Amino acid sequence: MKEIIETISDELRRIASEGDAFVSLDDKSVEILKKLAGAAAQEAPQRAAPSQARPQKKTVPEEFVDDVKPMEFVSEVDMVKLDGKDDAPKKVKIVENIDGIAAIPKPKPFELPEGGKREQWEWLRDRVLNDPVCHEHLKPGKKVVFGVGNLDAKIFFCGEAPGADEEIQGEPFVGKAGQLLTKIIATMGLTREEVYIGNIMNWRPEVPKGNRPPTEEEMNYCLPYLKAQIAIVKPQIIVALGMTAVNGLLGFDPTRRMGKIRGTWQQFEGRDLMCTYHPSFLLQHASASMKRLAWEDMMTVMERAGMPVSEKQRGYFLPKQ
Numbered sequence: 009m010k011e012i013i014e015t016i017s018d019e020l021r022r023i024a025s026e027g028d029a030f031v032s033l034d035d036k037s038v039e040i041l042k043k044l045a046g047a048a049a050q051e052a053p054q055r056a057a058p059s060q061a062r063p064q065k066k067t068v069p070e071e072f073v074d075d076v077k078p079m080e081f082v083s084e085v086d087m088v089k090l091d092g093k094d095d096a097p098k099k100v101k102i103v104e105n106i107d108g109i110a111a112i113p114k115p116k117p118f119e120l121p122e123g124g125k126r127e128q129w130e131w132l133r134d135r136v137l138n139d140p141v142c143h144e145h146l147k148p149g150k151k152v153v154f155g156v157g158n159l160d161a162k163i164f165f166c167g168e169a170p171g172a173d174e175e176i177q178g179e180p181f182v183g184k185a186g187q188l189l190t191k192i193i194a195t196m197g198l199t200r201e202e203v204y205i206g207n208i209m210n211w212r213p214e215v216p217k218g219n220r221p222p223t224e225e226e227m228n229y230c231l232p233y234l235k236a237q238i239a240i241v242k243p244q245i246i247v248a249l250g251m252t253a254v255n256g257l258l259g260f261d262p263t264r265r266m267g268k269i270r271g272t273w274q275q276f277e278g279r280d281l282m283c284t285y286h287p288s289f290l291l292q293h294a295s296a297s298m299k300r301l302a303w304e305d306m307m308t309v310m311e312r313a314g315m316p317v318s319e320k321q322r323g324y325f326l327p328k329q
């Protein structure tokens with residue numbers, strides 16, 4: 009039962025992250041949901057009462073101690089002495105919250121070092137891969153994920169956050185959605201090595217199970233790292249994949265709808281920005297006509313990048329006559 013309800017709520021969160029505030033349900037689905045709700049209510053008393061559940065404690069590194077902005081669901085914030093050394097007591101905030109997720113500090117400002125693109129990129133990669141806050145939010149054995157690709161790419165694909173496969177391999181878009189993105193890139197006549205691929209987030213947002221969209225605090229923490237990658241690569245075009253990427257780059261707007269904004273040119277720090285559907289949305293939910301729309305967005309990108317679009321390419325994903 010718990011799994012079914014978690015699956016449904018994961019799905020609703022995903023739909024919300026795509027920018028849709030409403031879902032339409034037929035009568036049969038409403039009946040099924042009512043039955044599930046009834047069964048869940050009967051199971052509920054057997055679960056531990058919230059006060060008995062032991063929230064997990066996590067620490068925030070000392071250097072960030074003044075910056076901590078607790079997430080909404082943080083239940084308690086303490087200042088403590090950590091290591092017991094009287095001469096140099098360390099203050100560390102310990103945050104308890106219902107989900108056991110550590111509070112996210114504000115990002116520390118930084119400047120890229122002088123030098124060429126490669127040097128700057130390696131410096132930034134090193135900083136991100138060793139960032140204590142990113143590590144704080146990793147499950148044991150999992151990796152921080154930094155962007156990959158051509159530092160002179162004309163096209164910069166920006167996704168949401170690493171998923172299960174990405175946090176194992178430490179590379180963006182290598183799971184099922186990544187395989188679809190790689191196919192889309194190939195259909196455009198390019199390779200992964202010719203474009204740049206990054207994410208809003210450098211770690212996989214923590215949940216006990218499954219995926220969830222990042223919170224605003226999480227996005228704000230990682231955004232300077234994404235912006236710095238864009239500043240190094242200097243792409244002509246950024247492609248925002250999915251609503252989280254759009255909201256991260258353009259600023260959160262609850263009234264924004266993917267169906268309206270996709271296919272239109274936006275601007276991000278003076279660069280052309282194309283917003284389109286996320287590959288995992290295309291994999292799981294998109295109708296044939298939505299796949300065609302996503303492909304039209306990619307053809308628009310190709311045209312703006314000065315790439316030829318063949319007649320064959322123009323015909324992909326058209327409904328069969």
Ligand code: URA
Nearest residue numbers: 167168169170180181
């Ligand atoms: N989804 C994303 O948005 N990014 C990844 O790297 C993988 C899946």
